[in-house]
Amino acid sequence: MTSLDHGDTAHNKNPLNKKLQKILNPKFLSDIDTQDALLALSDFFPENNVRSRRKLRSDTELRGLRLNEEFLASLETVNSALEQLSVEVKSIDSCYKDMTARLGETRERCAEVLEQTATLQKEMQQVEKRSLLLDAFCHKFQLSSQETQLLEQADEVGPSFFQALRKVQHIHTDCQTLIRSSDLHVGLEIMESMAGIQERAYENLFRWCQRTCRSFTGEFPVFTHELKNALQIVSQREALRVYVLDDYVTTRRSSLVRSFIDSLTLGGPGGNPKPIEMHSHDPVRYASDLLGWLHQAMASENELLVALLLQDIPDSVVSVDKSEIPMLLNRICEGASHMVKVRLEQILSNVIDSMDLFRISNNIRFYQNVYHGFLGDNSELLKFVADMYELSLKLFAKHLNGHASKLLESVSEPPFDLEPTIQFTESLTLLRSILSLENTSVAPLEGNRPLLHTIYESLVAPLIEYATISASLDSTLSQAELLIYQINCCDRLHQGLALYYSTGEETGFEKLLVQLQTHQDRLIQEQASFFLSKAKLNIIHMHYLTADKSYEGALSLYSGLESDSLLQAILSLQQLLALPDQHPIPQLDCLRSKKIRDYILGSGMRLVCDFYTSLHSSISDPSNGYGDLKDKLHQPSEIEHLLL
Amino acid sequence: MGVGKSCLLHQFTERKFMSDCPHTIGVEFGTRIIEAGNQKIKLQIWDTAGQERFRAVTRSYYRGAAGALMVYDITRRNTYNHLSSWLTDARNLTNPNTVIFLIGNKTDLEAQREVTYEEAKQFADENGLLFMETSAKSGEKVEDAFVDTARKIHQNILDGSIEPNMADNGVTEKRDTLRPAPPNPPKESCSC
Ligand SMILES: Nc1nc2c(ncn2[C@@H]2O[C@H](COP(=O)(O)OP(=O)(O)OP(=O)(O)O)[C@@H](O)[C@H]2O)c(=O)[nH]1
Ligand SMILES: [Mg+2]
Numbered sequence: 001m002t003s004l005d006h007g008d009t010a011h012n013k014n015p016l017n018k019k020l021q022k023i024l025n026p027k028f029l030s031d032i033d034t035q036d037a038l039l040a041l042s043d044f045f046p047e048n049n050v051r052s053r054r055k056l057r058s059d060t061e062l063r064g065l066r067l068n069e070e071f072l073a074s075l076e077t078v079n080s081a082l083e084q085l086s087v088e089v090k091s092i093d094s095c096y097k098d099m100t101a102r103l104g105e106t107r108e109r110c111a112e113v114l115e116q117t118a119t120l121q122k123e124m125q126q127v128e129k130r131s132l133l134l135d136a137f138c139h140k141f142q143l144s145s146q147e148t149q150l151l152e153q154a155d156e157v158g159p160s161f162f163q164a165l166r167k168v169q170h171i172h173t174d175c176q177t178l179i180r181s182s183d184l185h186v187g188l189e190i191m192e193s194m195a196g197i198q199e200r201a202y203e204n205l206f207r208w209c210q211r212t213c214r215s216f217t218g219e220f221p222v223f224t225h226e227l228k229n230a231l232q233i234v235s236q237r238e239a240l241r242v243y244v245l246d247d248y249v250t251t252r253r254s255s256l257v258r259s260f261i262d263s264l265t266l267g268g269p270g271g272n273p274k275p276i277e278m279h280s281h282d283p284v285r286y287a288s289d290l291l292g293w294l295h296q297a298m299a300s301e302n303e304l305l306v307a308l309l310l311q312d313i314p315d316s317v318v319s320v321d322k323s324e325i326p327m328l329l330n331r332i333c334e335g336a337s338h339m340v341k342v343r344l345e346q347i348l349s350n351v352i353d354s355m356d357l358f359r360i361s362n363n364i365r366f367y368q369n370v371y372h373g374f375l376g377d378n379s380e381l382l383k384f385v386a387d388m389y390e391l392s393l394k395l396f397a398k399h400l401n402g403h404a405s406k407l408l409e410s411v412s413e414p415p416f417d418l419e420p421t422i423q424f425t426e427s428l429t430l431l432r433s434i435l436s437l438e439n440t441s442v443a444p445l446e447g448n449r450p451l452l453h454t455i456y457e458s459l460v461a462p463l464i465e466y467a468t469i470s471a472s473l474d475s476t477l478s479q480a481e482l483l484i485y486q487i488n489c490c491d492r493l494h495q496g497l498a499l500y501y502s503t504g505e506e507t508g509f510e511k512l513l514v515q516l517q518t519h520q521d522r523l524i525q526e527q528a529s530f531f532l533s534k535a536k537l538n539i540i541h542m543h544y545l546t547a548d549k550s551y552e553g554a555l556s557l558y559s560g561l562e563s564d565s566l567l568q569a570i571l572s573l574q575q576l577l578a579l580p581d582q583h584p585i586p587q588l589d590c591l592r593s594k595k596i597r598d599y600i601l602g603s604g605m606r607l608v609c610d611f612y613t614s615l616h617s618s619i620s621d622p623s624n625g626y627g628d629l630k631d632k633l634h635q636p637s638e639i640e641h642l643l644l
Numbered sequence: 645m646g647v648g649k650s651c652l653l654h655q656f657t658e659r660k661f662m663s664d665c666p667h668t669i670g671v672e673f674g675t676r677i678i679e680a681g682n683q684k685i686k687l688q689i690w691d692t693a694g695q696e697r698f699r700a701v702t703r704s705y706y707r708g709a710a711g712a713l714m715v716y717d718i719t720r721r722n723t724y725n726h727l728s729s730w731l732t733d734a735r736n737l738t739n740p741n742t743v744i745f746l747i748g749n750k751t752d753l754e755a756q757r758e759v760t761y762e763e764a765k766q767f768a769d770e771n772g773l774l775f776m777e778t779s780a781k782s783g784e785k786v787e788d789a790f791v792d793t794a795r796k797i798h799q800n801i802l803d804g805s806i807e808p809n810m811a812d813n814g815v816t817e818k819r820d821t822l823r824p825a826p827p828n829p830p831k832e833s834c835s836c
Binding site (some may be wrong): 220263268269270272274276284285288289291292293295296298299303359366370517 | 669670671673675686688690700703704705706707708736737739740741777
């Protein structure tokens with residue numbers, strides 16, 4: 001091939017070469033038409049021979065003819081189809097025209113409809129808006145039927161109840177705005193209906209509170225949040241609050257009475273601790289148990305009232321009146337306290353022993369203070385306790401008076417030793433034990449004026465009287481002995497009582513002190529006169545006192561006060577000075593109290609010394625004309641030294 | 645001088661110490677609510693006077709008690725020596741299920757101690773008492789003393805040895821609408 005290519009370029013212009021080229025390189029071989037034709041030819045020209053070559057021409061023509069005939073036939077089919085199409089197109093056309101006409105008509109009508117639709121749509125929007133508004137209004141100004149039912153008929157009260165009730169109240173207030181801003185009529189109508197519902201709700205709530213309160217029969221009821229809340233709301237109607245609390249009080253009162261009866265008659269489980277009544281034979285213990293029981297009950301009930309009315313009250317609408325609690329407490333305790341009262345009265349009137357009576361009386365007084373802490377002033381219960389106390393005092397006074405009149409019926413003479421008599425000492429022991437009971441009791445005597453007064457009037461005063469009467473029975477007694485006896489008696493009394501009349505209150509006890517002092521003053525006088533008469537100075541003393549008042553000349557000229565008389569007396573005084581055991585009144589030893597004894601003697605001698613001093617200065621006064629008598633006398637200071 | 649009952653109560657209810665507390669006259673009263681488990685228990689506590697002269701009054705307060713705390717002063721042996729007489733009262737005047745707790749108070753004064761822990765513990769064991777030493781001053785164990793007493797009472801109720809709502813046992817069942825189980829408020833008394 002390479003050589004051919006060479007040849008191609010080298011022998012391009014050679015014609016032979018061209019021919020050769022043509023033969024060697026026939027174009028038709030690459031021509032597609034020719035190939036197709038050859039392919040078609042191969043169908044009916046299977047063999048290349050002369051005969052078939054001759055026949056080829058006619059065959060080809062025949063074939064062409066047949067083809068044309070076939071074509072014609074096909075075209076005829078096409079034509080008929082076209083004709084049919086034309087018919088159909090014509091009918092479509094008429095249809096179309098028809099439709100167009102109809103469409104025209106419809107369009108006209110449609111315009112109307114559209115217009116209507118637009119109007120309707122507008123209306124629809126408005127209606128929807130109104131409906132929304134109405135819904136909002138209803139929501140704001142109406143209750144659901146559920147809520148209404150809850151408020152008016154619910155048996156149980158829970159959070160949803162309060163929520164609904166709050167809503168009613170909101171609606172009610174909102175209505176006021178409504179009335180002001182727009183529809184008076186509607187506003188009033190709703191308000192009216194809300195007021196109705198609220199009223200029925202309150203009624204229902206009130207009944208619920210009542211039921212709940214009536215269920216508090218146990219010892220320690222529990223108050224729910226709901227109850228406190230309900231009570232607060234109900235309290236907006238004062239009357240309803242009163243009713244509910246009445247029910248509460250009644251329930252608690254009977255619960256208290258019941259448990260009191262149990263304590264009285266049953267005691268603890270299996271009778272342990274023993275029932276209170278078991279101790280009714282021991283009046284002090286019995287009274288103490290009764291009063292102590294009431295105290296415990298009162299404290300518990302007080303706690304409950306505080307929990308119900310004061311502690312963590314939700315959004316408190318009613319201002320709390322704290323004075324309400326003592327009042328309610330008083331009423332709750334009424335029943336039980338009445339039972340206590342009846343029993344106390346019975347005990348008091350049956351007590352035989354004065355000391356027991358006194359103990360009980362003291363206990364009552366103690367509880368008077370204790371109860372007062374819970375109930376304040378002016379409560380019925382305290383009045384009853386005060387009555388009991390008064391009764392106990394009265395009975396106690398009666399006991400003491402009985403004792404005193406027995407004492408005064410059989411007064412005996414003073415004993416030889418001038419000590420109090422046995423009866424006196426016995427009564428004194430009673431007095432002592434009463435007063436020393438202070439140590440075993442809970443109510444201090446100090447400051448208890450009525451009691452101290454009773455004790456004075458019924459026991460102390462009769463004892464003083466006893467001493468006086470007793471002393472007067474023995475006419476052989478000297479003045480000094482009488483005084484010593486009475487001082488002994490009064491002093492014994494005084495010893496036991498000193499604590500109780502130092503308070504400055506007037507109880508009568510101070511009279512004892514006055515009495516004692518009077519007796520002592522008189523005995524001091526007695527002592528002084530005793531000494532002076534022993535010293536033979538008593539006559540001189542008498543004259544001296546008289547002269548001192550009415551005489552103005554020289555004393556030595558006064559009858560009885562002459563130098564000689566004085567000298568003699570002074571000599572005997574000087575003798576007496578040397579004998580100190582002769583100075584006191586002999587019976588002074590019978591004074592029980594050394595302190596009083598010393599006091600009487602000292603004060604008596606003080607009087608003597610005072611007289612001596614004054615006498616001495618008169619003698620020393622030259623104008624009295626005693627000359628040198630004074631040189632024979634002791635100095636007053638020497639006498640004082642010897643006598644005091 | 646008192647053994648410190650009022651101070652213990654004060655410490656328990658107010659969490660404060662009273663350094664110069666006057667003698668109690670008769671009886672006083674305090675309350676506190678404690679929680680045990682998820683129950684609220686209200687304790688009503690009666691503080692009785694220890695002085696002999698009030699005994700006639702204070703005896704009446706054993707009656708309603710579910711528990712009693714009997715207190716002595718560890719720095720004064722004679723307060724300990726008196727225990728048996730108080731115990732007799734406590735036993736005679738309460739019901740058999742009353743929980744009695746022996747308390748030795750004033751442990752802050754360790755240097756002046758006159759009664760050992762062991763000795764008192766033995767006394768407690770012999771008499772079937774619960775025992776604890778406290779200090780009302782420092783507050784040590786005060787809470788435990790009261791709370792343990794309450795727990796013990798509570799336990800007795802669960803065991804059925806105390807039946808709530810009987811008269812005079814100091815325990816009452818209360819029905820709380822929120823909680824179905826019964827919390828129990830014991831009353832307690834202090835003595836000695
Ligand atoms: N150091 C110390 N002192 C205490 C403690 N407890 C109480 N006190 C003191 O002891 C004294 C008596 O305490 P109170 O609580 O009054 O005693 P009480 O037992 O109530 O006395 P009465 O009421 O008379 O029975 C007070 O001065 C207290 O300050 C304590 O734990 N430690
Ligand atoms: Mg105390």
